[in-house]
Amino acid sequence: MSYTDRLICLKLPTLKYIRLWGDMIEVFKITHGIYDSDVSPKLAYHSGSITRGNKHKLLNDRFHYDLRKHYFSARIVNIFNSLPNHVVYVNTVNLFKARLVRFWTNQDVKYDFTADLTGIRDRSEHEICEM
Numbered sequence: 001m002s003y004t005d006r007l008i009c010l011k012l013p014t015l016k017y018i019r020l021w022g023d024m025i026e027v028f029k030i031t032h033g034i035y036d037s038d039v040s041p042k043l044a045y046h047s048g049s050i051t052r053g054n055k056h057k058l059l060n061d062r063f064h065y066d067l068r069k070h071y072f073s074a075r076i077v078n079i080f081n082s083l084p085n086h087v088v089y090v091n092t093v094n095l096f097k098a099r100l101v102r103f104w105t106n107q108d109v110k111y112d113f114t115a116d117l118t119g120i121r122d123r124s125e126h127e128i129c130e131m
Contacts, residue, residue: 007111014113020079021100023072027058027080028088028096041073057081079117 007014013021030040043058060077063069080088087099108115 004112013110016113017104017107017110020109020117021097021104023076024080024083024100025093025097026072027076029093031058031080031088034093043073082117 001009027043029035030043058077058080060081061068061074063074068074083100083103087096087103090096090099104110104117107117109117
């Protein structure tokens with residue numbers, strides 16, 4: 001059996017999926033003030049109009065070097081911004097986890113480590129063209 005088939009058979013998600021899931025939990029804790037604001041990473045909020053995703057939009061920074069593109073604060077922005085309000089606007093971390101898992105149930109990345117989350121893209125190029 002292939003690695004993907006074994007994961008499906010055992011109902012185990014890929015490490016990539018687990019990392020993305022854990023990142024979203026950490027962002028939820030940071031944006032909802034569960035962590036001390038003095039020691040948590042500073043995430044800039046987008047103050048523009050909201051047409052997609054949730055009302056906790058994070059600002060997507062631009063980087064001159066590839067080194068910063070893989071930092072936690074850079075890699076989570078597009079994924080968190082694409083989550084709908086019913087997932088993000090909850091009172092507890094456990095409810096967020098449950099809604100996130102339910103929202104991501106049909107994602108290919110759950111059992112295929114070469115896949116990416118669908119519905120996630122960098123909208124900054126599109127926004128620049130519209131201006």
